[in-house]
Amino acid sequence: MPNIVDAIVRVETFIISIPREVPYLGPLKEGEAINERGYLVRKGNRTIYPSTDMTLLVKVTGESGKVGWGECYGIVAPEATKAIIDDVLGPVIIGRDPADAVVIHEDLYDLMRVRGFFGGFYLDALAGVDIALYDLTGKVLNVPISTLLGGRRRDTIPAYVSGLPRATIKERCDLALEWVSKGYKGIKFAAAVSDEGIIAEMAALREAVGPDIDLMVDLHWKFEAAEAIRLIRRLEAYNLYFAEAPVQPENLEGQARVANGIGVPLALGEELRTTYEFRPRFEARAMSIVQPEIGHTGITEFIQIGRMAQAFHMNTIPHASISIGIFMAASLQAASTLQNLPYHEYQHSIFDRNLAHTTGNMGCAQGAYLLPTGSGLGVEPTEEIFRYAVRRSI
CATH class of the missing domain: 3.30.390.10 (Enolase-like, N-terminal domain)
Structure with missing residues (x-):
C-alpha cells in the first residue's frame, strides 16, 4: 500500500x-x-x-x-x-x-x-x-477504524445499563425491570446516590430482576480498603458481577488489597490514561476487569491497554462517560478488535438522547451496541x- x-x-x-x-x-x-x-x-x-x-x-x-x-x-x-x-x-x-x-x-x-x-x-x-x-x-x-487496528471481531457488543437515575430504591428497581424487559442482561447502580443503603439497594435489585441478570456496583472511590472488602463480601451474597472503584484511584496498595480480598472481579481504570499508569496495577493484580475510558486515553493508548489486559488474562469492559457520541463511536470501534470483552458500559441517559447529534447507524438496543459502519469512526457530528x-x- x-x-x-x-x-x-x-x-x-x-x-x-x-x-x-x-x-x-x-x-x-x-x-x-x-x-x-x-x-x-x-x-x-x-x-x-x-x-x-x-x-x-x-x-x-x-x-x-x-x-x-x-x-x-x-x-x-x-x-x-x-x-x-x-x-x-x-x-x-x-x-x-x-x-x-x-x-x-x-x-x-x-x-x-x-x-x-x-x-x-x-x-x-x-x-x-x-x-x-x-x-x-x-x-x-x-x-473503518477497526480495520486500521487490525480487524473487527464483532459487529455488536453486549451493553450493560449504567445508572438508575431515580430518587428511591423502589423507583430504581422499577427502572431496572424496564431495562430487563428491553433485553439487557447487565445493570450497574451507583453507590454515590444509594442514600437508602448500598446493601439494601443490592438486595432489592436482585429480588426485582431475578437470578439471571448481572448486577454491578460502582463504589465511586468511597471506602478504605478494609471497609470495601467487608462491604463487597456482603454484596457477594446477592451474586455481584463486579465491584468498581472501591478506593481512591491513587491508592494502588489499597486496590490490590481489595482485589485479593474479595471473591468477585474488581473493575478499575476509568481515570487512568496510559499503559504507564495501568502497568503497576496489572503487575500487582489490582483488578481483573480493565475499564479504559477512551475520552481519557484516545485510541492509541486504549488499544495498548486492551492488549496488555489480554496478556495478563484480564477482561476489558470499557468505561463510557459524558459524550455527544464521537468518542463513544471510537470506543466501540476500538473495543470491537479486542478478544476478552464481555460488555461495554452503556450510559443510557446520555447516549440515547445525544444520538440525535450524530450521523450514522450507531445505536444500542435489545441489550447490545450496534457498531457504526462506514469509513473512519462511522459517525460525524450534525x-x-x-x-x-x-x-x-x-
Whole structure:
C-alpha cells in the first residue's frame, strides 16, 4: 500500500454544552446545588459534575479537504483542554500525516513529559486529537477504524445499563425491570446516590430482576480498603458481577488489597490514561476487569491497554462517560478488535438522547451496541450540534 499523503492543515476545537433536565447520576440530593458555573458536587463521592452534557470536540482538516473528528473528556473546565489543543498540540501537528497517528501520539506525549504532564488535562487533550487523526485516516483510506487496528471481531457488543437515575430504591428497581424487559442482561447502580443503603439497594435489585441478570456496583472511590472488602463480601451474597472503584484511584496498595480480598472481579481504570499508569496495577493484580475510558486515553493508548489486559488474562469492559457520541463511536470501534470483552458500559441517559447529534447507524438496543459502519469512526457530528457550542469566560 502506498504511503498516505494528506497533510494536516487545520485543527479546531469546540466546547459543547447540551442542557439536560436531570443531572448526571439523578436528581439533586439534599445539600447539593448547581453553582454559577453550572457544576454540582455530589455529596456521595465528593466529586464535581456538570449539570449539562459538556464535552470538547476536535476537528482536524487535511489538505484533501477531508475532516477527522475527535472528542475528549471535557466534563469539567473544558477551557483547559481546549487551550492545550489550540495553543500546543494543534500548531505542532500542522503538516503531519494523520496516518502516522501512533508516532504523532508518542511525539505529542514527549512534548511535556519532563514537565510532569503525563496525565490529566494534557492527556485528555491528546486523546481528542488522537481520535480525530484515526478518523481522518480511515476516511482517506475508506475503511473503518477497526480495520486500521487490525480487524473487527464483532459487529455488536453486549451493553450493560449504567445508572438508575431515580430518587428511591423502589423507583430504581422499577427502572431496572424496564431495562430487563428491553433485553439487557447487565445493570450497574451507583453507590454515590444509594442514600437508602448500598446493601439494601443490592438486595432489592436482585429480588426485582431475578437470578439471571448481572448486577454491578460502582463504589465511586468511597471506602478504605478494609471497609470495601467487608462491604463487597456482603454484596457477594446477592451474586455481584463486579465491584468498581472501591478506593481512591491513587491508592494502588489499597486496590490490590481489595482485589485479593474479595471473591468477585474488581473493575478499575476509568481515570487512568496510559499503559504507564495501568502497568503497576496489572503487575500487582489490582483488578481483573480493565475499564479504559477512551475520552481519557484516545485510541492509541486504549488499544495498548486492551492488549496488555489480554496478556495478563484480564477482561476489558470499557468505561463510557459524558459524550455527544464521537468518542463513544471510537470506543466501540476500538473495543470491537479486542478478544476478552464481555460488555461495554452503556450510559443510557446520555447516549440515547445525544444520538440525535450524530450521523450514522450507531445505536444500542435489545441489550447490545450496534457498531457504526462506514469509513473512519462511522459517525460525524450534525451541524445542529454547534448551536450548543459555547464560549465560556474563566
